[in-house]
Amino acid sequence: MAHTTAAPLTKKDATKASLIPIVLTIAGSDSSGGAGIQADIKAISATGSYACSVITAITAQNTLGVLAIFPIPLEHIEKQLDAVFTDLNVVAVKVGMLADSDIIKIVVAKIKQYQPKFLVVDPVMITTSGESLLAQSAIGVLKSELLPLANIITPNLPEAAALIGSAVPSNQTEMVNMAKDLRQLGAKAILLKGGHLVDEDNSTDLLILPAHVHLLTAKRINTRNTHGTGCTLSSAIASYLAQGNGLLLAVQLGKRYISNAIAHADDLKIGNGNGPVNHFFNGHADVC
Numbered sequence: 492m493a494h495t496t497a498a499p500l501t502k503k504d505a506t507k508a509s510l511i512p513i514v515l516t517i518a519g520s521d522s523s524g525g526a527g528i529q530a531d532i533k534a535i536s537a538t539g540s541y542a543c544s545v546i547t548a549i550t551a552q553n554t555l556g557v558l559a560i561f562p563i564p565l566e567h568i569e570k571q572l573d574a575v576f577t578d579l580n581v582v583a584v585k586v587g588m589l590a591d592s593d594i595i596k597i598v599v600a601k602i603k604q605y606q607p608k609f610l611v612v613d614p615v616m617i618t619t620s621g622e623s624l625l626a627q628s629a630i631g632v633l634k635s636e637l638l639p640l641a642n643i644i645t646p647n648l649p650e651a652a653a654l655i656g657s658a659v660p661s662n663q664t665e666m667v668n669m670a671k672d673l674r675q676l677g678a679k680a681i682l683l684k685g686g687h688l689v690d691e692d693n694s695t696d697l698l699i700l701p702a703h704v705h706l707l708t709a710k711r712i713n714t715r716n717t718h719g720t721g722c723t724l725s726s727a728i729a730s731y732l733a734q735g736n737g738l739l740l741a742v743q744l745g746k747r748y749i750s751n752a753i754a755h756a757d758d759l760k761i762g763n764g765n766g767p768v769n770h771f772f773n774g775h776a777d778v779c
Contacts, residue, residue, distance in 0.1 A: 512733035513579050514540045515607070516726060517572070517598055518587030518615070519548035519560070519624070525767030526552075526719035531585060533770035534726035538748060540733050542726075543579055545571040547598075548590045550624075554718055554762030560624070562590045569597050576605040583609035583733035585726050586637070592629040599636045609732040612641040612678070613725035616650045630654070639677030643738065645725045646673075647684045662688065663695055670699045682728070682742055686720065694750075698742050707743065709750040716756035716766035723768055724749040 514535045521527035528544050535542035547568055551558040575581065584607045589595045602610060614633060616625040625633070634654060638644055648666070652659040655672040666683055673681045681699040688695075694712075698705040727748045731741035755772035 512540045512582045512730075512735075513543060514726070514729050514733050515543050515545065515575055515579075515581045515584045516587065516729075517545045517547060517584060517589075518722065519550050519590065520546050521550055521552055521719070523553040523718075523762060523767075525554065525761070526722045527588060530719035530722040530767070530770065531587065531726040534723040534748070534752075535585075535730045537770050537773070538727050538730040538744075540583075540730040543575050543581070545575060547594050548588055550588075554764035554766050556764070557624075560590065562594065565593055565597055568594060569601070572598070572601040572605075576601065576607075581605070581607050583607060583611065583729040585611045585613065585729040586641075587613050587722055587725070588615040588624050589629070589633070589637075590624070591626045592632040595629055595632045595637055599640065602637075602640055609729060610641045611725050611729040611732070612637060612644045613721055614638070614644055614646050614650050614654065615721070616653055634676060641678040642732070643680040643682055643728065643742070644676070644678045645682045645684060645721065645728070647686060647721060648688070651681075651683055660688070666695075666697055667704065670697065670704055673699055674701065680738060682724075684721065684724070686717070696746060698739065705739065707746050709746060712750070712753045712756075714753060714756050715764075716759070716761075716768065717753060718765045718767045720749060720753065720768055723752060723770065 516528060516531035518531055519527045521529050528546055532542040547563055549561045648659050651669055660666045666685055683697040685695045693708045693710055695706055695708045698707060724745050727745035728741050731744045751772050752768035752770055755769035759769050761767055
């Protein structure tokens with residue numbers, strides 16, 4: 492058997508490696524690999540950053556739905572957070588499924604303690620297939636303690652409606668009308684995702700800033716394989732922020748990435764329900 496010796500790492504290579512930004516995802520696990528921690532790690536990696544993770548809950552789920560949820564013991568969530576933050580130079584944090592108010596409080600305490608540069612919160616409350624992923628009693632804690640810390644939150648329409656106590660929008664005008672109330676949640680920016688407006692030809696998201704609203708439009712793709720889109724988009728935005736992009740550009744790049752991942756989702760043919768998006772549609776990390 493032939494043996495080869497790897498070339499030594501040059502100073503230039505070492506410098507390049509050290510510049511790869513680290514992004515932490517704090518979320519639940521998806522046993523089918525399409526959403527949650529698994530989707531986050533794929534998206535962060537595909538967009539050129541280094542992914543690390545803290546798991547808050549283990550779900551038993553597939554493309555057909557969620558069968559069970561097991562929250563991780565609080566002490567172990569805290570130890571995971573300390574282990575990552577005390578050793579790795581985390582630039583951006585993406586927060587997804589938190590399950591209950593006690594988990595939210597631990598995450599909030601550690602975000603305040605370690606103060607990462609960027610915080611992206613995807614307020615995961617309801618799955619694509621309609622299952623609840625956040626206890627109703629925890630919504631108040633999410634709103635009062637976590638969302639005000641965020642650089643950007645990324646609710647879909649049902650989640651946004653639940654956060655501000657309104658009806659789910661049925662058109663773009665009603666989406667725009669939510670901006671004032673969403674700003675009151677305290678996050679620096681809100682990406683209101685319009686993917687649930689299935690009667691529209693385009694998928695339009697609203698980037699709501701303190702004084703402006705940007706419309707980000709992409710052609711709607713006819714596929715049922717959209718499992719994990721919210722997790723993937725928020726993770727991509729966190730990745731692009733960690734790489735030094737401004738907020739608007741990071742969101743634009745994230746939307747382009749998820750649009751391509753959805754456009755290539757049917758190439759995968761995973762499961763019998765709502766399959767995952769194709770995180771590695773390009774075959775490599777350069778999607779810019």
